[in-house]
Amino acid sequence: MVEPQKTKVNAFASSVATEEAPECYRRLFLRARDGMLLVDAQTGGILDANQSFLDMVGLSLGEARSRTIWEMEEFQADLKRLAAEAEQGNRWFSVPVRLADKRTLELEVNCSALQCADRQMLQFICRDITERQLLLQRLSESQMRYRAIFDSTPVAMVLCSADGIVLDVNACLLKRFFRNQVTKEQLAGRHFLELGLCDLGDRGDEFMQFFKGVCVRLEEVPIPGSPYRPSGTANLRCLPLLKANGEADGGVIIIEDISEVREAQQAMTQSVKMAAVGQMTSGFAHEIGTPLGTISANAQYLLQQLSGGEGTEELRAILSETNRITNLIQQLLIFSRPARFRPSPTSVNDLASDVLSLMESQEIMRAVEVETDLSREVPLLPVEPTLIKQVFLNLVINACQAMPGGGRLTVISRVGRGGWDTPVAHTMADQDAGPMVEVSFTDTGVGISEADLRKIFTPFFTTKEVGKGTGLGLSVSYRIIQNHGGTITAESRGEGRGATFRVYLPVAGPPEATGKSAEQSAAPAVRRAAPWGGRKNGY
CATH class of the missing domain: 1.10.287 (Helix Hairpins)
Structure with missing residues (x-):
């Protein structure tokens, strides 16, 4: 049965290729949905055109045959060049066609050379892609709008696939978590959990429901510290995207940093x-x-x-x-009451040096190595020297008490703006505070726990033994610096890794000089840096 059937098919194909072929091809030419026309390669005269082409350009067959292809203004810009290229094979190009009714069509044209007997012809196949181009334009505009919204959103956002692979991140995430030192391309292709943006702890299973198409909301998620930013806290909103059949297709993870709040x-x-x-x-x-x-x-x-x-x-x-x-x-x-003092131009570098000189003969400093890096660019500040020296003395004593077995105390000063591009800059209450001087005191002592950091500037809070501390040293120091229009921050990186206290003082002077109250000029700020641990002696 197979062999006779194969014979019939071969016979039909032979018939089409010989006697019926011209009529078959003619019907295909006339009924094609794409516009088709044949052109004399020498004269450019239009020999034939199907109805689809005539409808596209708004001409009758007679009108088309009375013109040459070169006379059609719509095509003149491209056809001569592409007609020459057609001799080397098929060529596709896109050309706008301006119709008599002033409408413009976008045509995708295929031009190929044909040899018919002794006559050289060009065959044009024209496809109206106006709608397609319009859709592509709308898609492009939509993508641009999406990108603008995505990148201008003031919260960090991550677009993930269904298996957790990062597809895109917005500008806010790059700025807040990586200080623009990492690109989107470096993050794309990695699993979300590999980025280390948050510490899910025992809530990992709840978070993973997001990839199954469930909306997930996690409050108070810790943000680990990194070289780009200090630790903090965030709220997570995980919004899944679903396919038409209801299956999960990834989604958006919104990370709202609430550390400043x-x-x-x-x-x-x-x-x-x-x-x-x-x-x-x-x-x-x-x-x-x-x-x-x-x-x-x-x-x-x-x-x-x-x-x-x-x-x-x-x-x-x-x-x-x-x-x-x-x-x-x-x-x-x-x-x-606000401290009554008379600011005078003072070198805080000299004040720090005086305090260290005063303390070097004390028993508490015997096993402590002191390193200083006091910038010569630090200007004279309008401060009360006695009060600032009291602050520095408190910080040095606390640092030494945190190193009962000895260690290293590093004192650094520098000058810049309140919005320095460093993790600690985010602790500044006023990012437009103007030029600021920072004096930092870093010890290699026992460190401060996260819980104690939250209370470090609270009056009467102390971890010292009864009778050995009033709990007012740091709170008084904070108040003094606040009255000068500055602030103090505290950082610790855990057990045995010491702590750093940073004093910020405005170059412009205390609030009276800037027109702001002390409360407007500064606020206590404590930055935590993971991991935590260790005892809290000396603070």
Whole structure:
């Protein structure tokens, strides 16, 4: 049965190729959906055209045959060149055709050379791609709009495939997480979890539901520290994209960095606490100071009268403790009212050097190696030298107490703007603060825990043993710097990796010189850097 059927097919093909072929090809020519025309290669005269072409250009067959292809203004720009190229084989090109009714069609034209008997002809196949070009243009415009929206969105966004591979990231992510030091191309093709943008911890299974087409929302997700930025906190919104059949097809991960919000909340809490301390202090400082002065004066009188006799040791202890209480009250008074000081042009480099010179003979500094890098570009600042020296002294003492077995203390100064392109710059409350001077104190001590960092500038907070610390050293230092229009930040990288305190002071001077209040000029800022751990001695 197969052989007779094959014979019939061969016979039909032979018939088409001989007797019926011209008529078959003629029908194909006339009925083709694409426009077709035959042109004399020598004269350019139009020999024939099918109805599709005539409809495209708005001509009748007679009108078309009365013209040459070169007379059709719509084609003149390209046809002569492409007709010559057609002799070398098929050529496709796109050409706009302006019709009599002033409409413009975009035609995709194939030009090929044909030899018919002794006559050289050109065959043109024309396809109307106006709609296709319009759709491509709209698609391009849509992609541009998508890109503009994607890149201008002020939250970090990642576009992922269904298996978690990164397809695209927006400009905000590159800026916030990589400080524009990494390109999209370097991130594309990697799995989202490999980027280290967030620490999912025990919420990994919940997050992975996103790749199954489930909307996922994760609050308070830790952001690990990196060379490009400090650690922080973010909220994650995972929005899946679905195919027509409902299957997951990747989606968008939105990473909302809320670190600054949390710090602002901490700053507000800090301000409230300090205001409460100030109000409390202003009320009882006088009441305590008066009887305390009487006790101290009487103790001094008795000490002179006894002249080394019995009880002098106890009197000296009374004087020591009354002096300690007096100093504590003086520190508390800083919170009750803005410090009254007269700024004068001062070298903070000299203040830091003076403090280090003062401390070098102290027992606490015996096993501590000191390194300094004080920039000569740091200008004189309008500050109260005594108060700034007090801040530096507090920071040096705390650093040494955090290194009971010895270590290294590094003091660095530099000058720049409040918006330095460094991770710590993000802690500045006012990115337009103008030129700022930074003086940093870095120790190699035991470090500070994340929990303690949140309370490090809180009045009366201390990790020292009872009787060895008032918990006011850092809070007083913060208040002094705040009154100068600056701020202090604290960082720690975990157990045995020490801590860094950075003092920022505006070159323009304290708030009185800039027209801002201290609260507007600065706010407490604490940056955490993972990993955490270690004890908290000395802070």
